[in-house]
Amino acid sequence: MREQDRDLERLSAYIDDALAPEERRALEARLAENAALRADLDALRETVQLLHDLPPVRAPRNFTLDPEVYGRRARGRDFTWWSVRLAGALSAAASVALVLGFVLLMSGGMQSMSAPAAAPAAAQPTLPPVTAAVDERGDAAPPATPTAPPAAMVGPTASPSAEWSAFGDDQSGQEPLNMGALPDADGGEMLYEPGELPPSGGGFGGAPGEAGRSEDSPEAFIPPPEITAGDIAAQSATGATHEMEMEEAAVSAVEADKVQTVTATATVMVQPNGALPSSSSPTPSPAATLAAREAAVEPTAALPSPMLAPAPTPTPAPGASAAPGAALLLAGLVMLVLAGVLWVVAWRRRG
Amino acid sequence: MDEAGLIEDAQRGDINAFNTLVLHYQDAVYNMAYRVMGEHHAASDAVQEAFISAYRGIERFRGGSFKSWLMRIVTNACYDELRRRKRRPTADIDVLDYTEPAPLVSRPENPEAHAEHAALSDAIQGCINALPDDQRMIAVLCDVQGCSYQEAADIAGVSLGTVKSRLSRARGRLRVCLGAVRELLPRRYRLDSESSEESTR
Numbered sequence: 025m026r027e028q029d030r031d032l033e034r035l036s037a038y039i040d041d042a043l044a045p046e047e048r049r050a051l052e053a054r055l056a057e058n059a060a061l062r063a064d065l066d067a068l069r070e071t072v073q074l075l076h077d078l079p080p081v082r083a084p085r086n087f088t089l090d091p092e093v094y095g096r097r098a099r100g101r102d103f104t105w106w107s108v109r110l111a112g113a114l115s116a117a118a119s120v121a122l123v124l125g126f127v128l129l130m131s132g133g134m135q136s137m138s139a140p141a142a143a144p145a146a147a148q149p150t151l152p153p154v155t156a157a158v159d160e161r162g163d164a165a166p167p168a169t170p171t172a173p174p175a176a177m178v179g180p181t182a183s184p185s186a187e188w189s190a191f192g193d194d195q196s197g198q199e200p201l202n203m204g205a206l207p208d209a210d211g212g213e214m215l216y217e218p219g220e221l222p223p224s225g226g227g228f229g230g231a232p233g234e235a236g237r238s239e240d241s242p243e244a245f246i247p248p249p250e251i252t253a254g255d256i257a258a259q260s261a262t263g264a265t266h267e268m269e270m271e272e273a274a275v276s277a278v279e280a281d282k283v284q285t286v287t288a289t290a291t292v293m294v295q296p297n298g299a300l301p302s303s304s305s306p307t308p309s310p311a312a313t314l315a316a317r318e319a320a321v322e323p324t325a326a327l328p329s330p331m332l333a334p335a336p337t338p339t340p341a342p343g344a345s346a347a348p349g350a351a352l353l354l355a356g357l358v359m360l361v362l363a364g365v366l367w368v369v370a371w372r373r374r375g
Numbered sequence: 376m377d378e379a380g381l382i383e384d385a386q387r388g389d390i391n392a393f394n395t396l397v398l399h400y401q402d403a404v405y406n407m408a409y410r411v412m413g414e415h416h417a418a419s420d421a422v423q424e425a426f427i428s429a430y431r432g433i434e435r436f437r438g439g440s441f442k443s444w445l446m447r448i449v450t451n452a453c454y455d456e457l458r459r460r461k462r463r464p465t466a467d468i469d470v471l472d473y474t475e476p477a478p479l480v481s482r483p484e485n486p487e488a489h490a491e492h493a494a495l496s497d498a499i500q501g502c503i504n505a506l507p508d509d510q511r512m513i514a515v516l517c518d519v520q521g522c523s524y525q526e527a528a529d530i531a532g533v534s535l536g537t538v539k540s541r542l543s544r545a546r547g548r549l550r551v552c553l554g555a556v557r558e559l560l561p562r563r564y565r566l567d568s569e570s571s572e573e574s575t576r
Contacts, residue, residue, distance in 0.1 A: 029544070036543035040517075042524055071550040074499055075518035079492065083405035084415060087426050088394040094430060095390040 035065050039072055104370045111366035114359045121356030128349025378441060385433050393430050400442060401426075403520070404449050410515040411453045413504040421456045425449035446520070447530045450512055457508055502552035506545050513538055514545035 034051050037043045043051065055062050089095075376399055384392030404425060408418040425448045436444055503511055516527040517538070528538045 029547075032547045033540055033543040036546050037539055040524065042539065067550050067554070068546055071546055071553055072518050074495075074553060075503075075514065075549070076521070078410070078496060078499055078519055080402065081406045081409045083401040083422070084419065086398065087401045087405070087422050088397045089390055089426060089430055091390045091394075094427070095388075 031061065031064070032068075035061075035068050038065070039069055107366040107370040111363040111370065114363035114366065118356045118359035118363060121352045121359060125349045125352030125354075125356055128352060130349075132347075132349055382433070382436065382441060385430070386436070390430070393433065396441070397426055400445055403442065404445055407446060407515060407520055408449050408453055410500070410503060410519050411450070411511055412456060413500060417456055417460065421452040422449060424455070425452040428452065440526075443522075443526055443530055446516070446522075447532070450516075450530055453512070454508070498556045499549075499553065502549050502556070505552060506548055510541045510545035510548070513541040514549065517542050518546070 034043065034047065038048065038051055055065065376395070378396070378399075381392045381396050385396065401422070405418060405422050408421045408425070409415065412418040412421055425445070428451075429445055429448050432448075503514065506514060512531055513527055513533075516522045516530060517524070522530065524535055524538045524542075527542075528535050531538070533541075
């Protein structure tokens with residue numbers, strides 16, 4: 025900055041009394057000696073005075089806003105603003121509900137596989153819940169798969185479960201199982217004792233199918249579904265001894281199945297079974313082996329469920345978690361629809 | 376006027392309350408816009424836009440000086456209008472040719488004195504118009520509107536130092552410009568050209 029500009033700035037600030045005390049004293053000392061600087065100051069003062077004295081200009085008209093235009097627009101804007109906000113919140117809530125519901129449904133399905141085991145485990149703190157669930161599931165799960173097909177066939181309730189079975193095989197039976205199985209609680213134990221092979225197989229997936237199957241193929245399958253129910257009820261009451269028995273029985277079943285040497289295709293077979301007619305279901309032995317195989321081979325399938333829903337919490341039985349899951353899914357869908365409507369309304373309003 | 380109450384009502388969407396505020400401040404806001412824009416059509420456009428913006432954004436007003444808040448909005452509206460006119464200068468040729476007499480506040484004076492004042496005002500406004508936009512804003516805020524440095528800094532969104540330097544440069548330019556039209560100035564305002572020439576040597 026040139027000295028001249030600095031002087032101009034000092035003089036300008038001096039006029040407005042905006043100089044620091046030292047600067048002010050220094051400038052006044054210079055002004056006392058320097059006539060040219062004084063002339064500059066006077067000229068600047070006159071300039072500022074001219075501007076100050078400019079007559080104020082009145083508004084040539086009123087600038088009030090037309091309530092017909094801006095009042096309505098403002099309200100519309102508010103409405104739009106709120107609907108956009110609400111739609112955003114609804115979308116967020118819907119996505120959470122959908123994900124939660126999906127997870128719950130999934131975990132519910134997986135737990136249904138292990139339902140008999142999980143329930144007791146939860147009931148009895150003595151056993152490490154996770155391991156118990158996994159083991160039992162492994163045992164129990166295999167049998168379920170073979171039974172699954174009938175379930176799908178039986179009724180509409182089974183159909184969703186059949187879909188889920190693609191993931192875990194198990195679920196189809198679960199929800200229905202609890203509902204239907206409970207009454208048969210007594211039968212469960214019966215099966216178990218003899219149960220080496222057949223019991224485990226029937227227990228799981230069969231639940232939904234049971235109703236239909238019990239009539240068709242009473243042989244080995246009828247009891248298994250009952251077992252799960254019985255286990256849940258009975259075990260919680262009786263305690264560890266029961267579990268031990270169950271485990272042993274299950275293990276024996278698995279080993280027996282292994283002996284039969286099921287091929288890797290077993291798992292693949294299982295799912296088709298679920299979808300297909302009950303043709304495969306009648307033959308208990310292959311089915312059982314398949315199930316056993318699955319249980320033994322893919323503990324991973326069993327694992328996720330405990331992971332998703334902490335082992336202790338699953339106490340509310342497999343079906344219990346699926347119900348809120350479905351409710352959440354439904355709520356999520358409703359919220360999505362509402363959000364969509366709000367978006368559309370806001371968009372049209374905006375237009 | 377219960378300004379705080381009117382502002383609250385306006386924030387709740389009461390446009391009548393807002394219009395009361397408009398009527399109260401429109402002269403000050405228009406004066407600012409006119410001095411910055413230099414002519415009435417542009418000033419009217421800027422003021423109208425400013426009040427619309429103010430109404431739409433009044434929920435964001437969080438206390439302080441409502442007048443300063445309005446001045447900031449009209450300052451921005453003036454910048455927008457200036458930019459718009461620079462992009463399309465030909466669109467306003469008619470407006471520029473049309474020299475509408477400024478609706479000055481009436482003063483009890485004879486016609487001759489009135490004409491002199493009008494000529495003086497035009498001369499000063501012409502010099503203000505010749506300033507760069509940034510300097511013009513600050514000069515109008517401080518020397519026409521009477522804002523303090525701090526108020527001007529808040530309204531223009533710049534630092535105190537920037538206000539000081541812009542203001543001094545604007546005043547320096549105005550001094551030179553007004554010296555060139557000094558014959559129009561009343562005797563008491565007549566700038567001493569000789570002394571200023573000496574000072575520049």
